[in-house]
Amino acid sequence: EAQVTQNPRYLITVTGKKLTVTCSQNMNHEYMSWYRQDPGLGLRQIYYSMNVEVTDKGDVPEGYKVSRKEKRNFPLILESPSPNQTSLYFCASSYGAAGTGELFFGEGSRLTVL
């Protein structure tokens, strides 16, 4: 089954404790991206990647890091999480170059930073 898998789905952590949210897709997509969704602010893009070893900032990259060492994986790293990073996070991938094809989303990861 074609899918985008995120882990963990739910996480409660404390300020400053590094964490990684993994994202994996099995569709051989070149484009992958991360978003956060907050009430009243909608869905905002954090980082995206158009190919292995190629990553770029979205609209809200501060406090986040990403890496793309393999085509199927695109982890989101919070080096020192803060309460304002409490949010619902989504990973997505697309078959089109630069994300110009249909966008497939994961189920989301709800993160709470205390």
Add this chain to the structure above:
Amino acid sequence: KQEVTQIPAALSVPEGENLVLNCSFTDSAIYNLQWFRQDPGKGLTSLLLIQSSQREQTSGRLNASLDKSSGRSTLYIAASQPGDSATYLCAVIRTTTDSWGKFQFGAGTQVVVTP
């Protein structure tokens, strides 16, 4: 910067009525526009993708139109059903080199279809 607006923010209709959802964007230099559905606590599911060269796309009861010159897209859902209750979002991707790969989403329209 590209701004994407969806009005209304919420909509409630009786079953069987047609739904009309609006999406407007400020910059007409878009590559394509996608409509998504999001159920509570779930990820987004792509419904329709319209290339900038197209005027509309259809899938079953769904029809989406695109007017780049006026910066508008409309999603029509015919003969609504309670199962259509969800939040509907639109997103655009721009063609300019500094925006390649960047998505801008609208805040969504929350739809409730009552039996």
